[in-house]
Amino acid sequence: MLLDPNSRLAQRLNPILFLLPALSIYVVFAIYPTVSVIEYSFTDWDGISPERSYIGLENYRKMFSDRVFWEAFRNTFVWSGVILVINVGLGLVIAAMLARVWKARLLIQTCIVLPVVISPMAVATIWRWMYQPNGVINQLLDGIGLGALARPWLGDPSVVLYALAFAHSWSTIGLSVIIFLAGLQAVDEDLYEASRVDGATPLQQFRYVTMPALRPVTAVVFILTLTQSFKVFDIVWATTQGGPIRFSEILSTYMYKRGALENDYGYGSAIGVALLVIVSIATIIYLRLQNRKDQ
């Protein structure tokens, strides 16, 4: 006998039924792998053998005394710091400037946002060529009389991490700009009008009107950029594989090396869990900021 669609039970079941397909996909492709990785992190699984032994916290103990893990950890924070400065700081400035530009605004906006839709592997290939010792960056520097700054960008330990972070920002800053632009459209034009009457310069308007008005949006961009930057793998792997030596090794590339290339899935999983914890902390901060904004 079919359930009466107007019954209380049917009305309770309806939303669950509608959610079920998406929820199933989420459980299979997100929750289950995450739980599996956490489980593997307590094993010595090599990724090949059908058997694995539980070794408790051994992988985590090894991780805390692993010099390379800490190098990758430090690099990941430097990497994220650079990307935050560019995507949040520069993204805000670009958005504020774009908001005041009317002619060719769409064209400029498109140019900035276009790299967002390019696949990370293509971005890596483009920048790998541009950063070549005889690539376009060095040629450009030579051309404008700054040849002394030319260097092997991806082969110089002192700049490789920054060079890659810049390339990553190039491909992602468009998203920050779009979010900032959306936020700017919600800023009351009267505030600018009032500040103009008070004699504020454009810089003062930016400092005392735009920035405070965009604080909640800035928090969103900040957390989004932070979480995304921690998860980056493609661009580093496709350009330097963490090199030269380990100067551009970040947690995601180190996790891949240990897990997939060295067949130490247990340890690789422990690194993955560490990454998960870091990203989770950032997400919790994001959600709290969101809640505060909502209140």
Added chain:
Amino acid sequence: MRNFFGTATAVGLLWCMPAIAQAQSEVIVWVAGEPGQTTIYDELAEAFNASQSDATITVVKNSSDLFNPALIPALSAGEGPDLFTFGTGPGQPAALIAGGLVADLTDAYREHGWADTIPEGIIVQTSSDGKLWAFGNEVETTGMFYNQAIFDEAGVSVPTTWAEMEAVVSALQAAGYDTPIGLAAADKWPVSHWQSMMFGRYAGPEGIENVLFGDGEWTDAPFVAASAKLQQMGQAGWFGPTPVAIGYGELMDSFWAGDVPMTFTGPWVIGGGIQATGDRISDYSVFAVPPFEEGQAIHPTNSIGSGWYVREGSEVKEHAIAFLNSMFLETEGRVALLNAGTIPVGPLEDALAQADLSPLAQDIWKTSDDHAGNGTVPAFLDTITPGGLTTVSYDGLQGLLLNVMTPEEFTAEMQSAWAEAKEAGEIMLPGGIADE
């Protein structure tokens, strides 16, 4: 009308029945390689398929970087290819064998007389516990490729001593070539070719085997000396100002364009070189790097880059083995491989007589043969050592070139990774097939 369609459907089904009953077994073959670079296996599969009625070979290619990360989860899940290439030697396949993921090929070895084709030295690298696990299929070597036109322009000839080698490099630098010997250290693995050759030169075949299968250590004096020499060459600018910023693709483009006079690599580049240079390919030849030190012998590098494994759970093992036989035992297959620049293991006389080898390919093999009497050493240590050691070696070789690591530190890190792998049981015991 309805009757017509009903009858036609029935006839169609009856027509299909024999075909369904005689469905061919599909053998999935995974080959590591970049698209367009391993077309020989497509050709061999096509020839095999044309000659067979009960099996079809399907070749799947995967880029080298992604091959193992895709293969291992597939095998672990009980899926994956029926036949595939994978590293050999004491380091890499140990986990596959221990995990029961690859088939024991000892019976096929005896049944099909593989002993007549596969040399004992290769059996050692592909067997353990008295069983054969892989068909070590092809021989690889490395040599110094050079541009004769540039040599002529700079007024230098092929060096036979280290002093002459130094003179050649100096002359090329003076002629404006800031990278006399191209080295794609950004990709890490090309430096390992130098490492393998130099470790072999300084330690000799016995020294290498003593580490791989005995109680020797990577911190032994010959390996430290070889690392120091490589670092000195880097410091002297032999590899150009920025080898760690140069990728293999970019380097080979520069080499074939005539911007780099020399590079140390293997015969797999010849096909691309012929395409890139056309008639100018005759400008290129190969020589053996002269002895680095007084009294040192030239040991040609000689490796099986990888071996062919059959998946333990495969239901088409006999067809997979038949395909191996057709590629590496039958003359047609061996000729096709030779023409594609791949040297199959075993006696080559018959195949060579029918093959159409490029002069450059003949050069590199002649260079290798000229010194084979001194004993050969592995061309690719990175493919026969465990993954952990490979990572440490790759990073350390860049460290040597960037001068941020001493030879002692480099070899100590290698030894540490080797000892760790040994302790974890990731090293196979010396091979050899047990008597029946």
